[in-house]
Amino acid sequence: xxxxxESGGGSVQTGGSLKLSCVVGTLTYTNAxxxxxxxxxxxxxxxxxxxxxxxxxVQYSDSVKGRFTISKDYAKRTLFLHMSNLKPxxxxxxxxxxxxxxxCDRDLRPATFGAHGPGTQVTVS
Numbered sequence: 367x368x369x370x371x372e373s374g375g376g377s378v379q380t381g382g383s384l385k386l387s388c389v390v391g392t393l394t395y396t397n398a399x400x401x402x403x404x405x406x407x408x409x410x411x412x413x414x415x416x417x418x419x420x421x422x423x424v425q426y427s428d429s430v431k432g433r434f435t436i437s438k439d440y441a442k443r444t445l446f447l448h449m450s451n452l453k454p455x456x457x458x459x460x461x462x463x464x465x466x467x468x469x470c471d472r473d474l475r476p477a478t479f480g481a482h483g484p485g486t487q488v489t490v491s
Contacts, residue, residue, distance in 0.1 A: 368394050368481035370462050375486030382452050386486060388445040388462030394481070395443040400470035403436065403447045404479060405458035405488075414474025415460070416447060425472050430456075452490045459485040 369391025378384055390401065402417035416436035417425040424436050435448040445462050463482035465471070471478035 367391070368464065370394065370464070370481065370483035372460065372462050372483045372486040375460060375488045377489040377491065378452055380453060380490055382490070383448070383450040384452065384488060386447040386449070386460055386462075386488075388447075388483060390443045390445060390462070392443060394464060398464040400465040401438060401445045402463055402465075402474070402479060403445075404461045404463050404476055404482060405456075406461075407458040410458075412476040413458075414471075414476050414479065417470060417472070417474055418445070419470050425474060427474055449488070452488075454490050457488060457490050459487050461485045 370388055372388045374386040400417050400419045403415040404412055405415050406412040415427050415430055418436045418438055433451045437446045461482040463479040466478050466480035468478050
């Protein structure tokens with residue numbers, strides 16, 4: 367059973383920061399080639415935000431590059447997304463996700479991600 371549980375969302379003012387966390391089940395963490403973050407807001411398509419692979423190589427969407435940092439703690443099986451200089455357009459539900467059948471997609475296409483958690487809401491005003 368795939369297990370991913372996000373936390374850390376909330377409401378913040380423009381320019382503020384938040385750090386999202388995602389605890390990943392042992393089997394899911396071991397089997398994942400990549401872990402990443404997706405986001406979706408009402409009326410918009412899901413967007414791939416960031417990706418980290420087994421070598422800690424990272425990839426970001428253009429919309430968050432320079433403001434968001436993805437990282438992971440192997441011992442704690444936890445994925446992080448540190449978000450700074452937040453903008454209203456960052457408002458969305460954020461999901462952590464594994465890679466899908468095609469593996470790690472550097473283009474961060476949402477359809478290439480696999481299982482994801484229930485999400486955590488981020489609201490920037």
